[in-house]
Amino acid sequence: MADRDGFDMPPTSIAALQALSIAARRGEPRAPKLTPGALKLLEQLLAAPELAATLSISALAKQHDVNASSLTRLSHALGLTGFKAFQALFRADATTGAFYSTRAERLLDLGQIPSDGDYPVQRQTLWQEEMGNLSRTAERLDEAMLARAARALIDARRVHVVGQRACFAGAHYLAYYLGYLRSDVRLIDSLGGINLETGRELGEGDLVVGISYRPETRVSVDYCRQALDQGARLLALTNQETARLATMTDMTLLASAEGPFFFNPMSSLFVTIEMLLSHMAHEMGGDAVASIRRREALIARWQIE
Known part of the structure; x- marks a missing residue:
């Protein structure tokens, strides 16, 4: 059910999950109480939804260098019954066909690229990330x-x-x-x-x-x-x-x-x-x-x- 602050508890969609993440980052009173580590993990999962939708709990935990129990605790902190219910939100989103637009929206909302018109900074960020992709591919x-x-x-x-x-x-x-x-x-x-x-x-x-x-x-x-x-x-x-x-x-x-x-x-x-x-x-x-x-x-x- 959506509360008066405009987000669902427990979340029923990726959009609701994103709203919870933003509210938690801003420290809003009715936001879920997440530890710094749990909030960071949630933001990482939202930034790479394809991994959260497809990997097993153990593989996803390894990908983010955390214990599998951290994913379970995060799911419970968000009001969900467990990891399967948490992952179901990502899997449902993956079938909508709105992959690129939702990814763009999340990247902007989560502050992962500059959105204030500072295009030289944005270009530099993209350049560095592409160099990172090339390095990871070679390694x-x-x-x-x-x-x-x-x-x-x-x-x-x-x-x-x-x-x-x-x-x-x-x-x-x-x-x-x-x-x-x-x-x-x-x-x-x-x-x-x-x-x-x-x-x-x-x-x-x-x-x-x-x-x-x-x-x-x-x-x-x-x-x-x-x-x-x-x-x-x-x-x-x-x-x-x-x-x-x-x-x-x-x-x-x-x-x-x-x-x-x-x-x-x-x-x-x-x-x-x-x-x-x-x-x-x-x-x-x-x-x-x-x-x-x-x-x-x-x-x-x-x-x-």
Whole structure:
């Protein structure tokens, strides 16, 4: 039930949970009594709702460097019956389709980006966070996994690259330059509505590269699932270990995408793709050079600019 200060106890939505957080930070009399640590944890969870919606209580506690009991105590302090009821608020929010707008609203309300017109400060903040994403991606890079992915791209009979919406830019970038290094590369797009039909040609010996960030696009997931059902392998490029594509394969490369930006930061994805292509070219050696020269000769012949 909403009280006279305009927030619900216990909260029944993410919006209500956010209002409680703001009230607690301001020290309003009717706000829930949270310890500094509990309030900080709540704000961190609201800033990364996708993790709160998908991770188990133990994994979420590890992510935020707290004990699982801290999440249970926070849930009770908010008037909820336990962690499952708390997590249900995040899961319900994840299905509404308003991911970007609610994320932007929370970032502004929680003061994580400047909202007073100080744009140089905001740009500097975004720059620093993107540098952090690149650093985290490099630090967490599994060299053995990178080598496996490069070898899979080299050895595959056919390669299909699928990434919709915001991830289409990365998919196009990868598919375009893969075409310099090898043949039988296809970029899957939405033109003509024949996505799943084109996947019918995939089978044993083929590879599909799925690129997907939350909110994951269903057609990308469906395409990769169909390819797997037909015997192809899957290489997933994503920003979370818990992403649906990552759970469908044992070959995943993670690109960090955190920070105070309304949409998913993509810098680390492109750097990951560059590292993958570079590793692939290194493994191919002279064959890579010969393939690139053939492509360049074709471009020159047709005077493509």
